[in-house]
Amino acid sequence: MIGRFDQHREARTGIPEVIFGEGKDPRDVRAIFLDYMERGEQLIATRVTPELLEALSDKLDALHHYADARILCTRQPEPDHTRQTVMVISAGALDRRVAEEACVSAALLKNPVERVFDVGVAGLNRFAVELDRFDNAGIIIVCAGMDGALPSIVGGLARQPVIAVPTSVGYGASFGGVAPLLSMLNSCSPGTAVMNIDNGFGAAVLATKINQLASRAAASPKG
Amino acid sequence: MIGRFDQHREARTGIPEVIFGEGKDPRDVRAIFLDYMERGEQLIATRVTPELLEALSDKLDALHHYADARILCTRQPEPDHTRQTVMVISAGALDRRVAEEACVSAALLKNPVERVFDVGVAGLNRFAVELDRFDNAGIIIVCAGMDGALPSIVGGLARQPVIAVPTSVGYGASFGGVAPLLSMLNSCSPGTAVMNIDNGFGAAVLATKINQLASRAAASPKG
Amino acid sequence: MIGRFDQHREARTGIPEVIFGEGKDPRDVRAIFLDYMERGEQLIATRVTPELLEALSDKLDALHHYADARILCTRQPEPDHTRQTVMVISAGALDRRVAEEACVSAALLKNPVERVFDVGVAGLNRFAVELDRFDNAGIIIVCAGMDGALPSIVGGLARQPVIAVPTSVGYGASFGGVAPLLSMLNSCSPGTAVMNIDNGFGAAVLATKINQLASRAAASPKG
Amino acid sequence: MIGRFDQHREARTGIPEVIFGEGKDPRDVRAIFLDYMERGEQLIATRVTPELLEALSDKLDALHHYADARILCTRQPEPDHTRQTVMVISAGALDRRVAEEACVSAALLKNPVERVFDVGVAGLNRFAVELDRFDNAGIIIVCAGMDGALPSIVGGLARQPVIAVPTSVGYGASFGGVAPLLSMLNSCSPGTAVMNIDNGFGAAVLATKINQLASRAAASPKG
Amino acid sequence: MIGRFDQHREARTGIPEVIFGEGKDPRDVRAIFLDYMERGEQLIATRVTPELLEALSDKLDALHHYADARILCTRQPEPDHTRQTVMVISAGALDRRVAEEACVSAALLKNPVERVFDVGVAGLNRFAVELDRFDNAGIIIVCAGMDGALPSIVGGLARQPVIAVPTSVGYGASFGGVAPLLSMLNSCSPGTAVMNIDNGFGAAVLATKINQLASRAAASPKG
Amino acid sequence: MIGRFDQHREARTGIPEVIFGEGKDPRDVRAIFLDYMERGEQLIATRVTPELLEALSDKLDALHHYADARILCTRQPEPDHTRQTVMVISAGALDRRVAEEACVSAALLKNPVERVFDVGVAGLNRFAVELDRFDNAGIIIVCAGMDGALPSIVGGLARQPVIAVPTSVGYGASFGGVAPLLSMLNSCSPGTAVMNIDNGFGAAVLATKINQLASRAAASPKG
Amino acid sequence: MIGRFDQHREARTGIPEVIFGEGKDPRDVRAIFLDYMERGEQLIATRVTPELLEALSDKLDALHHYADARILCTRQPEPDHTRQTVMVISAGALDRRVAEEACVSAALLKNPVERVFDVGVAGLNRFAVELDRFDNAGIIIVCAGMDGALPSIVGGLARQPVIAVPTSVGYGASFGGVAPLLSMLNSCSPGTAVMNIDNGFGAAVLATKINQLASRAAASPKG
Amino acid sequence: MIGRFDQHREARTGIPEVIFGEGKDPRDVRAIFLDYMERGEQLIATRVTPELLEALSDKLDALHHYADARILCTRQPEPDHTRQTVMVISAGALDRRVAEEACVSAALLKNPVERVFDVGVAGLNRFAVELDRFDNAGIIIVCAGMDGALPSIVGGLARQPVIAVPTSVGYGASFGGVAPLLSMLNSCSPGTAVMNIDNGFGAAVLATKINQLASRAAASPKG
Ligand SMILES: Nc1ncnc2c1ncn2[C@@H]1O[C@H](COP(=O)(O)O)[C@@H](O)[C@H]1O
Ligand SMILES: Nc1ncnc2c1ncn2[C@@H]1O[C@H](COP(=O)(O)O)[C@@H](O)[C@H]1O
Ligand SMILES: Nc1ncnc2c1ncn2[C@@H]1O[C@H](COP(=O)(O)O)[C@@H](O)[C@H]1O
Ligand SMILES: Nc1ncnc2c1ncn2[C@@H]1O[C@H](COP(=O)(O)O)[C@@H](O)[C@H]1O
Ligand SMILES: [Mg+2]
Ligand SMILES: [Mg+2]
Ligand SMILES: [Mg+2]
Ligand SMILES: [Mg+2]
Ligand SMILES: [Mg+2]
Ligand SMILES: [Mg+2]
Ligand SMILES: [Mg+2]
Ligand SMILES: [Mg+2]
Structure with missing residues (x-):
């Protein structure tokens, strides 16, 4: 139930689409994470539930998980130092x-x-x-x-x-x-x-x- | 429509009953003010409307009217200096x-x-x-x-x-x-x-x- | 997740800061209780959950727990008899x-x-x-x-x-x-x-x- | 805008239909009152507005008007003394x-x-x-x-x-x-x-x- | 936590006090049921939870339990045939x-x-x-x-x-x-x-x- | 304040745009009505207020006004008898x-x-x-x-x-x-x-x- | 607790009655499904819960279950191709x-x-x-x-x-x-x-x- | 009732304090406008009511009034062209x-x-x-x-x-x-x-x- 992932959103608005984790089917979320990991691209999921983490448990070492923030992602980018x-x-x-x-x-x-x-x-x-x-x-x-x-x-x-x-x-x-x-x-x-x-x-x-x-x-x- | 005025409230609770002016019949409010003025006792009305003031217009000199506070009363007591x-x-x-x-x-x-x-x-x-x-x-x-x-x-x-x-x-x-x-x-x-x-x-x-x-x-x- | 505990609140307002237990991380609550017990000072927590009690189970003998009130504290002060x-x-x-x-x-x-x-x-x-x-x-x-x-x-x-x-x-x-x-x-x-x-x-x-x-x-x- | 007046309601439920005055067209209300006055039957209207009273001003002598209750009716029945x-x-x-x-x-x-x-x-x-x-x-x-x-x-x-x-x-x-x-x-x-x-x-x-x-x-x- | 049971309510209002079961401590409810069973008097509890039933499981044979209605009581009175x-x-x-x-x-x-x-x-x-x-x-x-x-x-x-x-x-x-x-x-x-x-x-x-x-x-x- | 009137809505959706009268500036509404009358086309306004009627009072003879419905329009079309x-x-x-x-x-x-x-x-x-x-x-x-x-x-x-x-x-x-x-x-x-x-x-x-x-x-x- | 199933609704309104599954007693739902299966007629239940599915687990092969839609039914009708x-x-x-x-x-x-x-x-x-x-x-x-x-x-x-x-x-x-x-x-x-x-x-x-x-x-x- | 006008707000936050007109006493608003006009400084009032305009009617020529926006001010600054x-x-x-x-x-x-x-x-x-x-x-x-x-x-x-x-x-x-x-x-x-x-x-x-x-x-x- 990830649906059509809006891959062009970043080009259009400067902000990539991000997965809202709550209520999503863990298998769907796992599939899209595997896809992005393979392609070496950034994928961010918020409101990550224990069920989602469980479904990706064998991959967590290669992912970044922020427990307090309930966020999971594939890459940890450097801050852009031209920014405030x-x-x-x-x-x-x-x-x-x-x-x-x-x-x-x-x-x-x-x-x-x-x-x-x-x-x-x-x-x-x-x-x-x-x-x-x-x-x-x-x-x-x-x-x-x-x-x-x-x-x-x-x-x-x-x-x-x-x-x-x-x-x-x-x-x-x-x-x-x-x-x-x-x-x-x-x-x-x-x-x-x-x-x-x-x-x-x-x-x-x-x-x-x-x-x-x-x-x-x-x-x-x-x- | 002033109803039964609760004259014993002060004895019981330390706080006199006070008339809430909005919606009251101006003639009733006038009557009770005249009564208290005659007896020389304190009567306080809050939320005093223009209609109530109008009904008491010939008595306003003998009353205390606080326009911003929308309060009208018969007497202006001294503060109790044992109080905070x-x-x-x-x-x-x-x-x-x-x-x-x-x-x-x-x-x-x-x-x-x-x-x-x-x-x-x-x-x-x-x-x-x-x-x-x-x-x-x-x-x-x-x-x-x-x-x-x-x-x-x-x-x-x-x-x-x-x-x-x-x-x-x-x-x-x-x-x-x-x-x-x-x-x-x-x-x-x-x-x-x-x-x-x-x-x-x-x-x-x-x-x-x-x-x-x-x-x-x-x-x-x-x- | 206890955060900055406001230790000067009692000096300022007469009322000590008190921990609201619901939703707090049991480990954080345990840590602050141990700290106060060591210093022999009063610490009060309200809305104490079973999880918090569990985290402090080995210390409950030295604490005061009011089950109906869901309150836990380190000391049981005498009432101040100049008070009403x-x-x-x-x-x-x-x-x-x-x-x-x-x-x-x-x-x-x-x-x-x-x-x-x-x-x-x-x-x-x-x-x-x-x-x-x-x-x-x-x-x-x-x-x-x-x-x-x-x-x-x-x-x-x-x-x-x-x-x-x-x-x-x-x-x-x-x-x-x-x-x-x-x-x-x-x-x-x-x-x-x-x-x-x-x-x-x-x-x-x-x-x-x-x-x-x-x-x-x-x-x-x-x- | 009185609509179809439900004349059989009393026979069915023991309670006659009663006109709710607010918002009704004064001419319609006048018409139905004239009709009931002519037939000598009881008609009750509640929430009677000044406009409705105005429309019936020449008939008020023959009607019963309760100002505080905002009720107007054609007849004033005796209480039924078998009732509580x-x-x-x-x-x-x-x-x-x-x-x-x-x-x-x-x-x-x-x-x-x-x-x-x-x-x-x-x-x-x-x-x-x-x-x-x-x-x-x-x-x-x-x-x-x-x-x-x-x-x-x-x-x-x-x-x-x-x-x-x-x-x-x-x-x-x-x-x-x-x-x-x-x-x-x-x-x-x-x-x-x-x-x-x-x-x-x-x-x-x-x-x-x-x-x-x-x-x-x-x-x-x-x- | 049954509190002061209002035993005189029936004399005053014609309706006995009835226990609202949800949220009550099962031990308290059991105690009051035992008391009424001993005295042979009617006691009614509504919103009876599984926990309350559990606490009274050894007494259910002597009580009347209406599962759909979630009601438990000590006696099953005859209807009063002078009533409608x-x-x-x-x-x-x-x-x-x-x-x-x-x-x-x-x-x-x-x-x-x-x-x-x-x-x-x-x-x-x-x-x-x-x-x-x-x-x-x-x-x-x-x-x-x-x-x-x-x-x-x-x-x-x-x-x-x-x-x-x-x-x-x-x-x-x-x-x-x-x-x-x-x-x-x-x-x-x-x-x-x-x-x-x-x-x-x-x-x-x-x-x-x-x-x-x-x-x-x-x-x-x-x- | 009529704004951009959406003249192509009927072609797109089968339903012409219709003016919602309440709150509109009477001069603007008059202007658009005059325009449509001149072109002989249908224009419908709902929630027509007394102010709008007043602004068009000299044209009401040539318009259709439904008082109860509060609707004003330029033409009165025949019903389409292929419809239900x-x-x-x-x-x-x-x-x-x-x-x-x-x-x-x-x-x-x-x-x-x-x-x-x-x-x-x-x-x-x-x-x-x-x-x-x-x-x-x-x-x-x-x-x-x-x-x-x-x-x-x-x-x-x-x-x-x-x-x-x-x-x-x-x-x-x-x-x-x-x-x-x-x-x-x-x-x-x-x-x-x-x-x-x-x-x-x-x-x-x-x-x-x-x-x-x-x-x-x-x-x-x-x- | 299925109650009186409204079997004539389809004749009256063109739409058969449909069971709303949430909150229903699984035994009742099972009973009505068995009845309709035997008669070979269509029965539809929406909001089908895991409990209801469990109660019918031995019959699921003969039924149609749409997991995402949470719908269960006895027959899978052909679309009516005169319809839009x-x-x-x-x-x-x-x-x-x-x-x-x-x-x-x-x-x-x-x-x-x-x-x-x-x-x-x-x-x-x-x-x-x-x-x-x-x-x-x-x-x-x-x-x-x-x-x-x-x-x-x-x-x-x-x-x-x-x-x-x-x-x-x-x-x-x-x-x-x-x-x-x-x-x-x-x-x-x-x-x-x-x-x-x-x-x-x-x-x-x-x-x-x-x-x-x-x-x-x-x-x-x-x- | 203009109260203490916060004259330092612009220095602190980059945005000057602005008067919210609705409900203000027209005399107070007039007074503060006269003061700012005399000093030749910018003063902005929003939600300007007819009463406020009336109270300043003799000064409107020297002020800027935007009727649709309901805004009144003393000066009309040039846009800052380093801005977006x-x-x-x-x-x-x-x-x-x-x-x-x-x-x-x-x-x-x-x-x-x-x-x-x-x-x-x-x-x-x-x-x-x-x-x-x-x-x-x-x-x-x-x-x-x-x-x-x-x-x-x-x-x-x-x-x-x-x-x-x-x-x-x-x-x-x-x-x-x-x-x-x-x-x-x-x-x-x-x-x-x-x-x-x-x-x-x-x-x-x-x-x-x-x-x-x-x-x-x-x-x-x-x-
Ligand atoms: N401004 C006020 N706000 C709230 N309560 C008021 C106010 N003024 C008077 N009262 C209370 O309203 C009650 C008077 O209600 P009434 O009998 O309707 O005049 C008294 O109990 C007053 O103490
Ligand atoms: N199902 C119910 N719904 C509403 N009120 C109830 C119900 N059952 C008992 N009560 C009333 O709730 C009160 C009991 O409250 P408690 O003292 O908390 O047991 C009594 O006044 C009962 O008459
Ligand atoms: N009585 C009404 N209730 C709801 N919408 C209406 C009504 N009358 C007109 N409209 C719609 O409101 C829109 C007109 O809004 P406006 O551009 O403000 O005139 C059009 O899309 C109309 O179809
Ligand atoms: N998912 C649904 N949402 C709203 N109404 C439903 C739904 N499923 C069935 N119904 C209707 O709910 C009624 C069934 O209620 P019940 O008698 O409680 O099973 C029928 O009138 C159905 O047409
Ligand atoms: Mg999406
Ligand atoms: Mg009173
Ligand atoms: Mg804190
Ligand atoms: Mg009616
Ligand atoms: Mg009680
Ligand atoms: Mg528009
Ligand atoms: Mg039903
Ligand atoms: Mg201010």
């Missing part, structure tokens, strides 16, 4: 899973990546000591569950584009991430880009597209 | 209406009140310059619409009880205040007390009950 | 779990605690016989699922601050606790402090902050 | 409009009616003094907005069938009556019959059907 | 579980019961052949999932009080029973009594209260 | 507006149309007397608000394709038509085609596309 | 399950079926290469999750009736298929027929009813 | 208002702007003829109501960062823009940046931040 750094900030301890999906995806899409984890708004002191590191970044991704307040604070301080990823971390009236999603859509820091709940991969794609634009601009400056 | 100061913080410019309902209600319930308005999280600098004033407060009420992020930040810094009031300020996916309401219920600063949307009056009542407890504790200390 | 009693009321039989989280959290945060359980509004007689005990309390926490009606009744009778915790007890149109949550936010007893669904711990934190204010007021009375 | 009394209880002052719709509808459907208004749960004392009157009633209708808590309390004390009508009274997280609707559907007093929001008429119809059953039972007892 | 028949109608095949909860509960509360199952509106012919049986009934309970349309049709044809129970049968935009719940609250047959989703027990309690009223009326007729 | 009859059924009196939008749209799209109005399920007798007329129809559109039950009944009896249009008729828990929308999506008569709330025009378009297919099939039969 | 082809288009790889339910159901209801799978809007190129095949189809079913955008594009290009099936494929703010459901109800291609989430069977039934109308029209053409 | 073009695409005719807010905001924030309006997915032909213009753009903003499908299509074809703005255009199950909002959050084109409903201004801010990054990158290229 993508800084990934996470709020609570449990938001890390989503933040790791963003980090690893961004790295595999060739962006330099920097992590600033566990700086939730309940202790702004932890956040404050990291403020200097902002200057290193070109684009900032912020992953937060519960009240989803962190992107507003980052967005009010930073000149970089800010990409907010609500996470499903929370319980009760969090409604699986609806609370931080609404919070981010209503951020009082205008211009915050919002992703679907837990969509760390999408944030990395947007960061990459922004970064590619900056590289193109640097390569052939206007004005 | 209630600090009312508001985020955006439009959250002031709700913040004023909280301030005036708290003052009429005899609490000393201090305002820290317009310190939304999109410009934490405005907030930072006020941090010293926190020490003056015994209880903090925070009114915020949009992302509802401010109470989390206050709660992570303050040792005072924090009462959060979501406001209906916002549009689109704010859903009339649902976004800040959910944000506050999921605050990553634990122990945040949440009120109904726009319920500045309720925040003042809770602050008063807390303040009365502190006064009782001071009057007859334990241990 | 926190009364925890629960409605239905199944609301007890949340009520126990509130009770144990309040006790670990050094408040004297009193339980009034199983006094739902379908049999107000059970409630009536407990009314005298109210006078003992400084702060009242009410945990209720289904119709969430109990806090309104308590709030209409009591002069104490009332903290309402909706529980996820119920089925169908309860929507996992949304029904009592909305009921409590719309309580006709003004000034009811509302917590997230099942958040007994948050109620205990708010009660503690109120209690600490009363103690400070008693220590240095105003006016 | 329908007691209508309302919580807050603004719930009266819905309660009046229930009262007038029940009376026009020939039930003896008794009103117990303004006994909301925030002051159970007002409720307590009315408890004796319960014995007079065969069926109890309870109208309440905000937390919708009153039917649970009535249902836990009364042996009569209890019909709960949530009202749209409230603001913010009341969501136009959703809060009391959910509260009533989750009432911890089992067997509470719930109506649509503001549907006082529906409550009166159900009460009438119950009362007719009781009359039939009395007329030809079983066993 | 409660007819329970179900729509789809899967609505039967809820319908059986209603039937068995009604029977244990001493009502004569008649079943008309599987007469959903997609084949009104199946319904039509049962129409004559309506005359036998005093009260009608209708259980339906999916579109929840059946109570409207019954209510438009019957003079009996109609109690509608939405079931969680369905998928997708059924939202666990919200679709039939809303359909029933908006029934175009006025006076339909609506219960919580899957609440067959509540329907039986309401039917019993109506039936008891009819019996009282028959015992001492008015007028 | 589209039967439009409406439930309550207020559903007629939407039903008329469906009828007039279907007629302007050249379908023979037949109306069966005001046959709601609360009085199936009114429906029953029309059953014979079903045989005349090729396609059935059913418009219903409130419980949205009528399409299930029609769909269980008819062999024709059934198109269900939920209307916003109702109040309270109707939520502006959500109740009948969900009811129809969960219809127990499988194969019911559901439209957006109040979308009588969309129903007419679907009926036309089905009818055009039938005409094509009749013109060049298969097999 | 039903084209089933699916967007993402995971939408195939629902698309297969539509395909197999349509085939068992005797329609010629053609599959165009995996042509989601993120790569319109994959869609573009299939455009020519549209001309072969009489009716088009489109199954899509996530943004549910595909039916709008198909509907803007095709003259065939378009039936849209939202799928529960997605996560986070997909809310189990609500996102594509709303998208389809609001399709800017007017006349899109919308089904319940994941209801591939319903789409096949509607396609069949449309196809039967076309066949009837071809058999006895009008005009 | 921001292309703004709109779907339906009524989406233009929001698209104009995005266009004017982007222009006032000094971006070169290009409009591609009225290219909704119901007529992809209108869209297709514009495809060449994509190459001119650095960043693409897409405004769409109803099904919100357009950003998915653009995102699947373009290498530029895509910013999606759902609009409240639609009715019924559009729920004021929720339908396109969910559609966009679930876009099958990964990396789509989503804004709040109708938030054209926010889209312009994000585009500006991206553009500023590209300019910085061009000014001091990496690698």
